[in-house]
Amino acid sequence: xxxxxxxxxxxxxxxxxxxxxxxxxxxxxxxxxxxxxxxxxxxxxxxxxxxxxxxxxxxxxxxxxxxxxxxxxxxxxxxxxxxxxxxxxxxxxxxxxxxxxxxxxxxxxxxxxxxxxxxxxxxxxxxxxxxxxxxxxxxxxxxxxxxxxxxxxxxxxxxxxxxxxxxxxxxxxxxxxxxxxxxxxxxxxxxxxxxxxxxxxxxxxxxxxxxxxxxxxxxxxxxxxxxxxxxxxxxxxxxxxxxxxxxxxxxxxxxxxxxxxxxxxxxxxxxxxxxxxxxxxxxxxxxxxxxxxxxxxxxxxxxxxxxxxxxxxxxxxxxxxxxxxxxxxxxxxxxxxxxxxxxxxxxxxxxxxxxxxxxxxxxxxxxxxxxxxxxxxxxxxxxxxxxxxxxxxxxxxxxxxxxxxxxxxxxxxxxxxxxxxxxxxxxxxxxxxxxxxxxxxxxxxxxxxxxxxxxxxxxxxxxxxxx
Numbered sequence: 001x002x003x004x005x006x007x008x009x010x011x012x013x014x015x016x017x018x019x020x021x022x023x024x025x026x027x028x029x030x031x032x033x034x035x036x037x038x039x040x041x042x043x044x045x046x047x048x049x050x051x052x053x054x055x056x057x058x059x060x061x062x063x064x065x066x067x068x069x070x071x072x073x074x075x076x077x078x079x080x081x082x083x084x085x086x087x088x089x090x091x092x093x094x095x096x097x098x099x100x101x102x103x104x105x106x107x108x109x110x111x112x113x114x115x116x117x118x119x120x121x122x123x124x125x126x127x128x129x130x131x132x133x134x135x136x137x138x139x140x141x142x143x144x145x146x147x148x149x150x151x152x153x154x155x156x157x158x159x160x161x162x163x164x165x166x167x168x169x170x171x172x173x174x175x176x177x178x179x180x181x182x183x184x185x186x187x188x189x190x191x192x193x194x195x196x197x198x199x200x201x202x203x204x205x206x207x208x209x210x211x212x213x214x215x216x217x218x219x220x221x222x223x224x225x226x227x228x229x230x231x232x233x234x235x236x237x238x239x240x241x242x243x244x245x246x247x248x249x250x251x252x253x254x255x256x257x258x259x260x261x262x263x264x265x266x267x268x269x270x271x272x273x274x275x276x277x278x279x280x281x282x283x284x285x286x287x288x289x290x291x292x293x294x295x296x297x298x299x300x301x302x303x304x305x306x307x308x309x310x311x312x313x314x315x316x317x318x319x320x321x322x323x324x325x326x327x328x329x330x331x332x333x334x335x336x337x338x339x340x341x342x343x344x345x346x347x348x349x350x351x352x353x354x355x356x357x358x359x360x361x362x363x364x365x366x367x368x369x370x371x372x373x374x375x376x377x378x379x380x381x382x383x384x385x386x387x388x389x390x391x392x393x394x395x396x397x398x399x400x401x402x403x404x405x406x407x408x409x410x411x412x413x414x415x416x417x418x419x420x421x422x423x424x425x426x427x428x429x430x431x432x433x434x435x436x437x438x439x440x441x442x443x444x445x446x447x448x449x450x451x452x453x454x455x456x457x458x459x460x461x462x463x464x465x466x467x
Contacts, residue, residue: 006183007176009201010037010238013256015176018169028150028161031168035143036074037255038175040240043077044230045185046084046099047241048216052225053093061087068423071243071458073415075146075378081137095216095224098181105133109178115171118164119146136175149410155367189233198223201238214238229265232437242458244268284423284429287462288437292401293451296441297357302397304359305388307405308350309368321331349387351395361395363388365405378416381406386424393431401439404451408443 007015016036021027032228053059065083068076085099094100116130119142188198191212203213214227232239239252242260250265296304350364365384373446384405392400406412412420425432442451448465455463 008041008182008187008238010041010240010255010312011176019303024158024162025164025181027165028156028168031165031172032147032150033255034172035140035147038058038172038179039074039077039081039140039143040255041182041253042099042102042179043080044227044240045096045216046080047230048225048227049088049095049099050084051230052095053088053091057091057093059093066100068419069241069243071415071419071454072241073413073419074147075141075416076419077414078137078140078144081140081367095218096181096185098184101181103135105138105199107133108136108139109174111170111174115139116142118167119143122146122160122164123149130134136178139171139175145411148413165408175253185224186217187214187227187238188217190215198316201233229268232263234261283459284433284435285461287435289455289459289461290437290439291448291455291463291465293438293445293448293467294441295402295443296401297354297359297362299401299439299441300358301399301401301437301439302360303363303392303395303400304361305356305363305365305400305401305402305405307368307384307408308364308366310366325425347389349384351391359401361397363391367405368409378406378420381412382420382424385420386428389424389432390429392435393428396434397443398434399437399439399440400435403441403443404447407447414447414450414454415458418451418458420440422458 011034014030018027018030018034021030050059050061061084065079068079081099081102085094086103088094089097089100099282113130116134116139120126120128120130123145172190187201189201189212190198195305198217212233214222214231214233217409230241234252237254237256239254239261242253244250244253244265249262250268251260251262253260292299297307340461348366350366352362352364353360354362365388367380367384388402404414404417407417409415440451440455441449452463452465
């Protein structure tokens, strides 16, 4: 049993809720929260070390690593753990050198290996073996995919939760024990009312400090760096950065209450310079945005965009033109697809006209391989989306219906899809001026709300929902 007093307050609060939850679904949800808050805490320390290092020297961080933090998903936090500590360590400026251990490929304790195996089964990856050595950051990636398929989309059932909970809990408690270095770098509150008297960021010791700044302290007791704006102390609670629309509207999340607050932060644009373009999107504000829960091929638009499996393509329009007998052409296309070279199709786009499709043209984005039980990865989805936008540039449609690619089978969540789409749209916006109406067609009812929230928060504008 993990001692709640040996872990930082935002984690200990959720750990206590895990201990109190007896219902399988409630316990499953709290275990998911325990993973999320642990990931967010590590990412917050990572950002704190980055801000600290940048005070004395330039740290080269690729813009893509921070560009998504204006509307971050769990996947974004994982990316920070993979990339930033190593880059800072290379400059010998990493205030918490133990953060680099998160990406070390080592033999992990048995509870993590067992949990990884069960998650692979749930994700439909039975044929994929668990590597003998893997990193904690890599394990977090797997937990994000698992969370997207279960908790985020309400797919978990009581029996499955009861079956998975012991393995998930054992893995999370093992991780917290492995992260023992967190105890060596305590976070303390420097109250606004008494800046010379830091107190532990824990209740009840900090209850009198309703407002203050969070600092990370070294093992010797000296202050290392401030966590602001990656985290704040407000109303006696620890709040994580949850995104922003601009310096006047910065969002913070409390895991202890589930509440979100918005406040001003003039420093946000300076500390996250790479994210400014994401926070102030240049996406054309005149494009009408809608969400309609229908199959994308049912809508009478200029162009429909859907995900496709590389094994089930019927070929481009040139090979399926309805002149003469199409069967030989279809047979040839299917034979070509069955060849090993069809792997090269992943991430590409087929333009066709199908008799069963109400749109003028159909774009099939090849991101699945169901026969080999493989889900696509983020890079494949990004490649497919970019190829889609390039096709749109050439075809010049006014109305487009698009399925949220990658969310259909929970490989990524709606925030990831929207971030990828907007990032690529901004990259190619000069060729997309013909688009006047963009319709999103989520496959499941429970995807409508997350998609709507992702679009409105990312773009800061209304999005209509129609049945």
